[in-house]
Amino acid sequence: MKQKLTQSFLQYAGLLGVLVLLIAVFSLSSKNFFQTQTLVTIANSNPDLIFVSVGMTLVLIVAGIDLSVGSLIALGSAVIGVLMVRHEWSLPAAFSVCLLVTGLCGLFNGFVSVWFSIPSFIVSLGMLEMARGGTKVITDSQTMYIGSRVEAFGEPLQWVPLSPAFLVAVMTVIAGQFLLTKTVFGRYCVAIGTNEEAVRMSGIRTAPITIAAFMILGLLCGLASLSQTSRLSSADPNAAIGLELSAIAACVIGGTSLMGGRGSVVASFIGVLIIAVLQSGLAQLGVEDAIKQLITGAVIIAAVLLDALRVRWGRRSG
Amino acid sequence: MTKRYGNVTVLRDVDFDLRSGEIHALLGANGAGKSTLCKMIAGLTEVTAGGMRIEGDVYAPHHKQAAESTGVQIIQQELNLIPTLNVAENLLLNRLPSFAGIVSSRTLHRQARAALDRLQLDDVDTYALVSQLGVGHRQMVEIAAALARECKILILDEPTAALSGSETQLLFDQLSQLRDRGVGMIYISHRLDEVKQIADRVTVLRDGRHVGTETAESMSTDQMVQRMSGEVADERSDEQPDAETRQRATTSAVSADESDRRNDSTVLTVEALCCGMVRDVSFQVRGGETFGIAGLVGSGRTELLRAIFGADRAESGQVCVAGKAPTRFGHPSQAVAAGLAMVTEDRKQNGLLLQQSIRCNTSLSAMIKRFSRFGLIRPAREATVAGQMCRAMETRCTGIEQSVGTLSGGNQQKVAIAKWLTRDADVFLFDEPTRGIDVGARRRIYELFDELASAGKGIVIVSSDLDELMETCDRIAVMSAGRLVETRERSLWTEDAILQASFAGHRTKESQRLTGT
């Protein structure tokens, strides 16, 4: 058991090292960085990215990719906005429809790419445009201000300064890791990503598994919509543009393979934290925009490199 | 021109000479070393010992380009054309006429036209994409591409497999012209009638050895088959170094074989199955029976197993497993549910998860049935069974967490088999179960056949290794050109007879074709 614990620590040691290093650097260079307020802000600003990264990890593991997540978030939050503002729906009702819509979009991505053997890259690229267009149609390209009715999910709680959105996101990470490592579904996902033909020839239907992974991502986009909408108190048709790249970056930093078959939800979560800490720290220092981009890119490469070195080193010693 | 080789494992001390202006046919059963010989000549593999000379000069090509620059061209069975380019571009791909990197389209198509005209391929447009051509035309274009380059030696590996009768005739006319121009040609084919028709001399290889070279006229097709299978059995076996070990390895199987374990229940019935090149195949396997399928490479054996297993959708016919209602499986999952298991030919491509652990691979097919409850994996049981399987199969590994990709071929195969043993199947299909694995693993796998048969399972083995089939099977069927041509009890077969039967489909097809035109 002790050995297992050490092992699991080592598994994430590289990533955690990068995270701690980043926090240390920012704490030393900005006097207000190492404070609850800052850490809480980081935690509460990023649940949407966490939700999406959990689902994206699953999709990447089955050797798929979904570029439409940013648009799905915007679509989901537009659904919430339109239903609550124009039709006076309650939040739970509006959120249910939002989940239904984003879940169906995920299902569509998975179904079309699996059934017609079209690369999910292309299908989800199409969905990216469609969902964004749909968002603009239903909102008339106007930001919908909803107000305090949606804020609770994104606001810090009384007894702990974290938002329910963040806590739910952390629970999703735990559930995602459980799904991946402890269930038959997770095992099939990893197996399909490793060699789909071998899984098929083992007498397992791969299509429903792959489609389910895409659908789970769609549903998590719905949760991300709720968290984003409540943080902004409004539904913004331009929300989450480019979020897909941040999510993929977080997964890859966490060691998920774009070729499928390898990945960890917890590692992707740490990947999100690394990106978030970096963004927030650089903002507090007021670093030039161009320099910010340079540093962000460099840290992404460094984190992936460090992980690769750790794996290589581990293989040599093991 | 003379070429010499020596002491290559698949090819031993083969002397072979090719004269200019002759068509020299190369014959042999599966694995006799025909392809290896040609690959060495074409510079695709290196010669281990021995050497070659062309027109008296030492010739030692290290890669295909070197061989081509010396004037040696090979046309392989797999087509090497790029489907998205047009005919002209394919024909002249490695020497596109260009000025400063800009391809001159007019020159290109003029040269391509000339190359096609030589083969009288008037109906092939040089602007057509290769993907728009039929298989026969593609083959012809490939031959034209080889002929377009100046060559002294041309190697053709089964060039007529995809050609129609008239196309074949056209090709033969071209080959005759080339012969008149002094080009030496090596011609590989399973169609013995064709060989009779076109070849000047015939060399027969068997088990990597040179059996004999004679003029084509002096040999009948029956004699060719006899040469390939070997008239004098003793001559062969006492010289084979690993024959003894193999014999010893399988004594247990052979001795157990004495008592017939076959029972009366039929566990697998295949009826009039058709799928692609597989035509109208029917057979039955009884409980405890080991059923072998022999045949030439490309005779449709793998396709047959895939069709039975539902990996490819069969067009017609029925499969019935262990008394269940007869059906045609549309997906392997249905076949597995009915009680079939299949160990595939290419374990890396579609048998194993190479990057995953032995544990994951072993539990894969029986995941839901044995290793989970309410969708949750039961890790303890999974690890226990994986460990048991490793011990039972004598898999050499550092532990059940070792990734399968790092195992040796034989141990990988043991894991691929263990994957099915965890699931209680009624019929096991094995496609080339011992290809490329060591003697120890082979011994263990033969023992396993024995154990499965004793447990009343049905076993179907496809193998190109005739010794293997003769040693392990109760009955052997021979497949030729997509049909099962003959099925007999093992004791009623000789290797010679199996080989004769293997060519049966080709010969009937050929004679049909000749009478038809």
Add this chain to the structure above:
Amino acid sequence: MRHFLLPILFAVAVAGCSSKSDTSTAQSNSADTNERPKVALIMKSLANEFFSTMAEGAKTHQSQHADEYELIVNGIKDERDLSRQVALVDEMVAAGADAIVIAPADSKALVPSLRKAINKGVVVINIDNQLDAEVLASEGVTIPFVGPDNKAGAKQVGDYLAGKLAAGDKVAILEGIRTSFNAQQRLAGFEASMKAAGVEIVSSQSAEWEMAKANSIAASILSEHPDIKAILAANDSMALGAIAAVKSAGKTGEVLVVGFDNISAVQQAIRDGKILATADQYGDKLAVFGIETALQLVNGETDQPSDVETPVDLVTAESL
């Protein structure tokens, strides 16, 4: 199970240190008043010349008044990255800023987070893009807007153009991002002056402030309505995209183009007569106006936050 400890640990760690430093923000704010006040300038995309000019102006001002205040400048990677801008507001509060001067990417969605900043005692000044009055009212906060009257500016440009047109002529408008207040104001200004002059607007589309998009939209408008006499672009980048489209349609000189903002790139175009007019709202000073207002409030020189209108002037070939 071991894999699941990690996220929990993180959550606990964040929650755990909350108790000991709940009041740290307030403390640091009051501690900072002894030093120079800290002003956080939150811009839209700094890749856009208009905003980078504004930021440069602010930095120059700060270096001239280095003893009076400290400045942190942050932007977002593109105009629409709303979520990141909201996070920036939170982060600047956490970083102990005394005042936030913000050019909001959205006139509605930023209000709730700015309200939270105000409740933490931070002075907030709105520049460039005016926040939505209704949302401000429903959130119960007042945030002073320091900036030009975009509608009046657009009307000046439109009126100048109308002088060159006859009643009944046809024109097209290239709008900014429709969610932004500025875009709405400038559109309103353009529409008002065209209506007054009796000019018909045959097409009004959003090119989202971008040159490339404006170019393709202008090109399709020109082929759809070959008889239009002018294109009114809601910013200069889009005006530049429009004149390229006019040129490739072979209508240089026939179709008049006007812009807004007076970025350096258009000045030559105005001298050459390719662009008829633009409006200068003194971009380099806009942020400085906001910062000065913020400092007055922080230093207690005024306690009445009220809107400040900054000048907008018409720029034409004559005035250059």
